[in-house]
Amino acid sequence: MTHLPEFEVIPAVDVQDGEVVQLVGGERGTGKRYGDPVEAAERWIDAGASTLHLVDLDGAFEGERVNAAAIEAVVDAVDDDVGLQLGGGIRTAAGARDLLDTGLDRVILGTAAVETPEIVADIDGTHPGSVVVSLDAKDGEVVVSGWTEGTGLDPAEAAARYEELGAGAILFTNVDVEGQLEGIDREAVSAVVDAVEIPVIASGGVATVEDVIALKEAGAAAVVVGTALYEGRFTLREAQSAADAADGS
Structure with a gap:
């Protein structure tokens, strides 16, 4: 399942210490816990999710996969027709x-x-179209190692570079607004979308259904939503329905 639909709202299942956690501004230790990852995954699938966004948060900080058992439990629990993408601690091609x-x-x-x-x-x-390159931006530059190190790279320029290398999609996260429920940075997303032909998945700051619609209008192919869904700001179906209705699609 390397193909993304027209526009998709993707729930985030971020795992820390074996539990679902949503960080604020990418800061370790700021997370609010939301229980068992398998239960969360099944809840989002029941709510209509066709893709899940899995993140090993400890892996992102430690540089190796820490929550492998919890992630594998999710993979085992979901049907083959549900798309699964995983980030955090994946450091080698093998x-x-x-x-x-x-x-x-x-x-x-x-x-x-x-x-x-x-x-x-x-x-x-060996696995065409399967690589999503995650570009996390803080103060307008790409950051790595769990959002702790600046690289000096411009997100749009970096996205174009990875498209040439074979990336199937770009995941663009604005860390400045991550987990804060204060809205998105539409211009930053548009700049990355304009730089590439491959799908751009937006993440960070979504607080309302209007934010979801704005990201679709900015050209994103999908949006990852975490905190807003877990906090009940809107339902997955509400967000997907509103996005489907926007622009007459």
Whole structure:
């Protein structure tokens, strides 16, 4: 399932210490806990999700997969027709291939893609379209290692570079607004969308259904939503229905 639909609202299942957690501004230790990852995944699928966004938060900070057991439990629990993408602690092409061979549809590479860009082409060679390059922006530059290190890279320029290397999609997260329920940065998303032909998945700051619609209008192919869904600001069906109705699509 490397193909994204017209526009999709994707629930986030971020895992820390074996539990679902939503961080604020990408800061470790700020998370609010939302229970068992399998229960969360099943709840979102029951609510209509066709894709789940899985993140090993400890893996993102530690540089190796920490919550593998919890993630594998989710993979085992969901049907094959549900798309699964995973990020956090995936640092090697071999590790990415293993995940893709065991039921994941897409792997999300952030730090690894920045440090060794050729890993994108390497994985794409055996699993075409399966690599999502995660570009996390803070103060207008790409940051890595759990949002703690600046790279000096412009997100739009970086997105174009990874498209050339074979990325199937770009996940663009605005860390400045992550988890704060204060709205999105539409211009930043538009800049990345304009730089590439491949799908751009937007993430960070979604607080209202209007934010979801704005991201669709900015050209995003999908939006990942975490805190707003867990806090009940709107339902998954409300968000998807509103997006489907926007622009007459």
